[in-house]
Amino acid sequence: MENLRISDTAAAGDAVQLNGHGHNQEAGRFTSHMTILDNGPAQFIVRVLKMNGSTMLIINSKESEVFDELAVGMPPRDSTKSDALSSTIMGGYGQTESSVLAAKLSKRYRRQFFVSLNIGGDRLVTPLFEKSLVTYMQSHLDHFV
């Protein structure tokens, strides 16, 4: 959370001090986190935005960060069912890497996930990456859910 100030407070309504500590809605605050996952020769940058009831994950290779694709995964409303739904909402068509990962995460954590996965993985890289991501998530769960 950054400490911020704005010169003309009147113009920002009653935003008196934009310091990130100005209001007491602690429960409503978003938190974000960034990590680099080592996956053999490849390294991936994972950016996480934890919101109320949902999480956004943006994953790129370390060489170049893009935001081309975005998918959303929803947990099943009925707790007896285990299938999660996902859809690609930006970039790509049909079932994309992002939508597959969004569905898996929504199913696992029973939470809405926005996923932007831009690693151009293949059958070898993607499973290894998913394993390292899930291992990291399990050990740093408070950053994600």
Next chain:
Amino acid sequence: MDEICAKPKPTEVPREEVKQTGFEKQFSVPVNGIPTEIVYHRFGRKRLLVITQLGKIAGTYNVSFDISNSPSVLKPVHNPDFHVSVPITINCCLGANTAEVDCAIQFLVNNTKLWESPTDFVICLGLKEIDSPNLHALAKVLNEVVL
């Protein structure tokens, strides 16, 4: 001379408890009294801007600049008799696809520095109320703190 050759003293940085964030900018700020979460990050070919007062992502809109090679042409004209907006195309990816939201996005592009570097951006907008005071306050925050 001694002062020049001497090892420079480390500048004293005021110690403030600033948490590492995962994005270029990520903070919470009251806009017109309404707590607003703002996230901004520049990716390679696109920027991400999350502005929400609802605690979640309510709508996702892809905004592209119709003229991207000449920023000088993009400059909006704020004149009541001869108003010219920045030419943009808004694609609704998720959430409400209303004229109200389109107008809000167009207002923010016209009245902030968003148009100065015409890289396409994705805006996740979730405002409780779309009206003039809220949008003016939001534009002020974006100009001074984010962009």
